[in-house]
Amino acid sequence: MIDHPLLFAADALATLVFATTGALVASRKELDVFGFMWFAAITGVGGGTLRDLLLDVPVFWIENPFPLALCLGIAVVLHFTAHLVQSRMVLILWLDCFGLGFAAIAGTLKALDQGVAGLVAVIMGVFSGTVGGILRDTLGQEPSIILRREIYVTAAALGASATVLIAAAGESRLAAAATGFALVFALRGAALLRNLTLPGFRSRKGRDYP
Amino acid sequence: MIDHPLLFAADALATLVFATTGALVASRKELDVFGFMWFAAITGVGGGTLRDLLLDVPVFWIENPFPLALCLGIAVVLHFTAHLVQSRMVLILWLDCFGLGFAAIAGTLKALDQGVAGLVAVIMGVFSGTVGGILRDTLGQEPSIILRREIYVTAAALGASATVLIAAAGESRLAAAATGFALVFALRGAALLRNLTLPGFRSRKGRDYP
Amino acid sequence: MIDHPLLFAADALATLVFATTGALVASRKELDVFGFMWFAAITGVGGGTLRDLLLDVPVFWIENPFPLALCLGIAVVLHFTAHLVQSRMVLILWLDCFGLGFAAIAGTLKALDQGVAGLVAVIMGVFSGTVGGILRDTLGQEPSIILRREIYVTAAALGASATVLIAAAGESRLAAAATGFALVFALRGAALLRNLTLPGFRSRKGRDYP
Numbered sequence: 001m002i003d004h005p006l007l008f009a010a011d012a013l014a015t016l017v018f019a020t021t022g023a024l025v026a027s028r029k030e031l032d033v034f035g036f037m038w039f040a041a042i043t044g045v046g047g048g049t050l051r052d053l054l055l056d057v058p059v060f061w062i063e064n065p066f067p068l069a070l071c072l073g074i075a076v077v078l079h080f081t082a083h084l085v086q087s088r089m090v091l092i093l094w095l096d097c098f099g100l101g102f103a104a105i106a107g108t109l110k111a112l113d114q115g116v117a118g119l120v121a122v123i124m125g126v127f128s129g130t131v132g133g134i135l136r137d138t139l140g141q142e143p144s145i146i147l148r149r150e151i152y153v154t155a156a157a158l159g160a161s162a163t164v165l166i167a168a169a170g171e172s173r174l175a176a177a178a179t180g181f182a183l184v185f186a187l188r189g190a191a192l193l194r195n196l197t198l199p200g201f202r203s204r205k206g207r208d209y210p
Numbered sequence: 211m212i213d214h215p216l217l218f219a220a221d222a223l224a225t226l227v228f229a230t231t232g233a234l235v236a237s238r239k240e241l242d243v244f245g246f247m248w249f250a251a252i253t254g255v256g257g258g259t260l261r262d263l264l265l266d267v268p269v270f271w272i273e274n275p276f277p278l279a280l281c282l283g284i285a286v287v288l289h290f291t292a293h294l295v296q297s298r299m300v301l302i303l304w305l306d307c308f309g310l311g312f313a314a315i316a317g318t319l320k321a322l323d324q325g326v327a328g329l330v331a332v333i334m335g336v337f338s339g340t341v342g343g344i345l346r347d348t349l350g351q352e353p354s355i356i357l358r359r360e361i362y363v364t365a366a367a368l369g370a371s372a373t374v375l376i377a378a379a380g381e382s383r384l385a386a387a388a389t390g391f392a393l394v395f396a397l398r399g400a401a402l403l404r405n406l407t408l409p410g411f412r413s414r415k416g417r418d419y420p
Numbered sequence: 421m422i423d424h425p426l427l428f429a430a431d432a433l434a435t436l437v438f439a440t441t442g443a444l445v446a447s448r449k450e451l452d453v454f455g456f457m458w459f460a461a462i463t464g465v466g467g468g469t470l471r472d473l474l475l476d477v478p479v480f481w482i483e484n485p486f487p488l489a490l491c492l493g494i495a496v497v498l499h500f501t502a503h504l505v506q507s508r509m510v511l512i513l514w515l516d517c518f519g520l521g522f523a524a525i526a527g528t529l530k531a532l533d534q535g536v537a538g539l540v541a542v543i544m545g546v547f548s549g550t551v552g553g554i555l556r557d558t559l560g561q562e563p564s565i566i567l568r569r570e571i572y573v574t575a576a577a578l579g580a581s582a583t584v585l586i587a588a589a590g591e592s593r594l595a596a597a598a599t600g601f602a603l604v605f606a607l608r609g610a611a612l613l614r615n616l617t618l619p620g621f622r623s624r625k626g627r628d629y630p
Contacts, residue, residue: 029567032618034574038566041543049474054259054269059474065539072539082621119275119282123251138349139558139566146248146349147239154244198242201292264469264479329485329492333461348559356458356559357449364454408452411502 010102012070017099018132019044019071020078020085020092025140027082033075039136040075041068046132051107051124055114093192101184104129104156105177108163118164125160126153129184149200151191159184220312222280227309228342229254229281230288230295230302235350237292243285249346250285251278256342261317261334265324303402311394314339314366315387318373328374335370336363339394359410361401369394430522432490437519438552439464439491440498440505440512445560447502453495459556460495461488466552471527471544475534513612521604524549524576525597528583538584545580546573549604569620571611579604 022043026036045061045068052059061068078085085092107128111121130145130153137144145152163180167173190196232253236246255271255278262269271278288295295302317338321331340355340363347354355362373390377383400406442463446456465481465488472479481488498505505512527548531541550565550573557564565572583600587593610616 027621030569030620030622031567032569032574032620034577034618035566035569036621037577038573053263053473054272056268058476062474062536062540065537068543069539079621116272117275119279120272123278134349139554139564141564141567144349144351146245147241147351149240149242149245153248154242157244157247198244200240200242201237201246201289202240263473264482266478326482327485329489330482333488344559354559354561356455357451357561359450359452359455363458364452367454367457408454410450410452411447411456411499412450 011106012067013095014099014102014106015044015067015070016074017092017095018047018103019074021096021133022071022136023075023078024082024086024092025136025142026075027078027086028142029140033079036075036079037072039140040071040078042139043132043136044068044071046135047103047128047130048107048132050131051110051128054127055111055116055124057110057114094189097185097188097192100129100152100156100188101159101181103132104160104184105163105180108160108180109173109177112164112167118168121164122157122160125163125180126156129156149197151187151196151198154198155184155187155191158187221316222277223305224309224312224316225254225277225280226284227302227305228257228313229284231306231343232281232346233285233288234292234296234302235346235352236285237288237296238352239350243289246285246289247282249350250281250288252349253342253346254278254281256345257313257338257340258317258342260341261320261338264337265321265326265334267320267324304399307395307398307402310339310362310366310398311369311391313342314370314394315373315390318370318390319383319387322374322377328378331374332367332370335373335390336366339366339370359407361397361406361408364408365394365397365401368397431526432487433515434519434522434526435464435487435490436494437512437515438467438523439494441516441553442491442556443495443498444502444506444512445556445562446495447498447506448562449560453499456495456499457492459560460491460498462559463552463556464488464491466555467523467548467550468527468552470551471530471548474547475531475536475544477530477534514609517605517608517612520549520572520576520608521579521601523552524580524604525583525600528580528600529593529597532584532587538588541584542577542580545583545600546576549576569617571607571616571618574618575604575607575611578607 019040022039022041023036025043026039029035031039048067049059049061104125108121108125110128111124116124133145136142137146159180162183163176166176166179229250232249232251233246235253236249239245241249259269259271314335318331318335320338321334326334343355346352347356369390372393373386376386376389439460442459442461443456445463446459449455451459468487469479469481524545528541528545530548531544536544553565556562557566579600582603583596586596586599
């Protein structure tokens, strides 16, 4: 799927960013270098792994372990330099915003290539972009991104939906992907800049039916 | 497997009930509508998804996304009406009792259709009925059904075992399924009505061997 | 893969030990006998299950449910005798040390048999040895082995790496496996005896770049 050098670089960057957010959890728990590798790997490749298992295609890092090697490599580097990175959380958040968009749209396209229904392709996009982070938070016993009302899953879902709709309308893959990516990036970026959230469910008393 | 209209309706109802219990976790966390969808989907289709992955058959909602669409639809509805539903927990518990029985027995039959050993079919029934709820509780960071001593896993396991034994004895699928379902429903229902539990392990001091 | 009676016995012992650590979580939570079975099963077969799903080979306990039956059997026994076992934690830790080594190296060899890259085989070995325990701790809502700085994942990773390197150097499977197992056992055993840990990441203030 990824044969253009620019796409290859973007894919590697998205993996590195996710792996970095995983390694930073390991740094907060003050783990050893193998703990850094563990968290970097599950965060970096976890979402795509679930997508491939569900689609019943070969798991991407088993076919070609390069993304896995990237995760392990950045984990070793960060074991010695995490304190430098921690002081740059704003940069990390913006890189993660890029990673979310790239992973979600790439996952959507991979699912469409398998001929699944549009709704399923959207779900695969959402999983590709968010499951790594959810595994990271669950295994790291930190508050999960899925339990915050930030626009995160939302951005992935809307961007993936745009990609599916535009592709279904007969536009080129490139147009569909670019629009979807731009939408994820814009929504998540707006949330970062302005602290935007969707309205949450507000607990109310039920009406007193008898 | 499901071609009779009544079975189709029962399957849809079981999915809706599980999805509802997922959406109610999202409501307690005061999440946005995409958070409702997430929890409704993993609770509604999580157990059957693991069953299909383990059996190496196509994941049911990827072949036909109707159950997934049901989960997402009820999530949107509940985002606006959860306060009405929360005040009806007793009804929910009984519907969940029905959903547990239906999912456990349908999962057992699907596994038997793959020609697995009886013990494996029972496990698949238990997974189909309970894994959605366990994912819901783990990702929602709530006390897990698996850590309570309620009769829940127990009911699924005994009902699935009954189905396997009756089918092995040469009785019809329908008789096996109906008996298994009745057993799950009766056990879980008795637990709801009477607060029944099995005896739990009680911590004692070990004997003082040297 | 396992046709020698001694290997068969070692495999059964490794499964029993993992299942025992799972049942002990159930005993600390004072669960009923089905709760014991649940935790024994996910701990005993969880790691190998994920390995088989990722490698896209039939899940081992679905092909032959004997290891699953072992887990369920020991769970029933421990539901009545856990207090005797709890007072022997040192013995359990050493048996677990054996189980870790056996599972990690057996998982590595199974992955190599599928022709995957060496790095992937190492990861499969680590997963086989540790994922059961991580599922146990996550679902049991206990502090996870992955969040402690004990030498555990580390031992599995280094032993699996040794096995891959020795096999790649053209030595026999037996030599590769024996060396890898000895390394896991020695590292984990040294950690048990001496409370060894690798240096963890220490939080420091980032340098004040502008």
